[in-house]
Structures are given as C-alpha cells and as structure tokens.
Amino acid sequence: MSDxxxxxxxxxxxxxxxxxxxxxxxxxxxLKEVAYNxxxxxxxxxxxxxxxxxxxxxxxxxxxxxxxxTVSGVVFSHHDPTAACAEIERxxxxxxxxxxTFPAAVGTVTLCVFADPDGNEFVLxxxxxxxxxxxx
Numbered sequence: 001m002s003d004x005x006x007x008x009x010x011x012x013x014x015x016x017x018x019x020x021x022x023x024x025x026x027x028x029x030x031l032k033e034v035a036y037n038x039x040x041x042x043x044x045x046x047x048x049x050x051x052x053x054x055x056x057x058x059x060x061x062x063x064x065x066x067x068x069x070t071v072s073g074v075v076f077s078h079h080d081p082t083a084a085c086a087e088i089e090r091x092x093x094x095x096x097x098x099x100x101t102f103p104a105a106v107g108t109v110t111l112c113v114f115a116d117p118d119g120n121e122f123v124l125x126x127x128x129x130x131x132x133x134x135x136x
Contacts, residue, residue, distance in 0.1 A: 016069075
C-alpha cells in the first residue's frame, strides 16, 4: 500500500478580520508574512524551521470548513514554551492555558495554549529529552 500523505504544505485558519490577524501573526508571534492579498482577503506566514505555511482568510459565505475561532490542536514548538508564552502575553496575546509540564507518551512535555484574535487556539510545546545515560 502506498502512503497517502507525503508532506504538509499549509495549515489554514478562518478569521473574521484580516488586519487584526495580520497584526497578531506578525507583531505578537513574530512570523514573517510571505503573501498578502487584500482583495481575497488572505495572508500567509512562514513557520520557522519548516516549509509549511500558516495561511488565513476571511471565511466565505458558502465556504465549508471550521468557523473562525474554532481551530485547535495545531502544535508549534519552542525550546522554552514558558518564556515564549510570557512574551506572547507581553505583546498583547491571549494565553488560554498557562505553561505546565507533565509526563506524556512522547516524554516529559511543557506546553501552553494561546489564541489569536478570533479565538483559534494553538499549542506551543517542548518535549524534554531525557538526560544522556552514562557509559560507565
């Protein structure tokens, strides 16, 4: 059987206000805007360390998909989510779930959850690597 997924191009979220979204994603998150079409209205941002784009647009009247403010489960990484979430909050972002650390199937995880101006929620996490075992 062949693989049906070979990669990821983009994650798209619906938003209500393109200018508020653009301010949030560039000024609060510090992402680089790589495309903007005010007529659509659509914008795209580079996600550091990947070739995947984070795209957004105002949801069309008859368009399918998730309503603005209902996205969750998109996970970003940072080596220090506690510091990153503090900076997001300092820049005016909304922290939905304060940073916390817990054991998980992948190892010990520290994460927090933040929301964009529409209420779309994103996870910022770090999986802690266990200490290297001594060869003695």
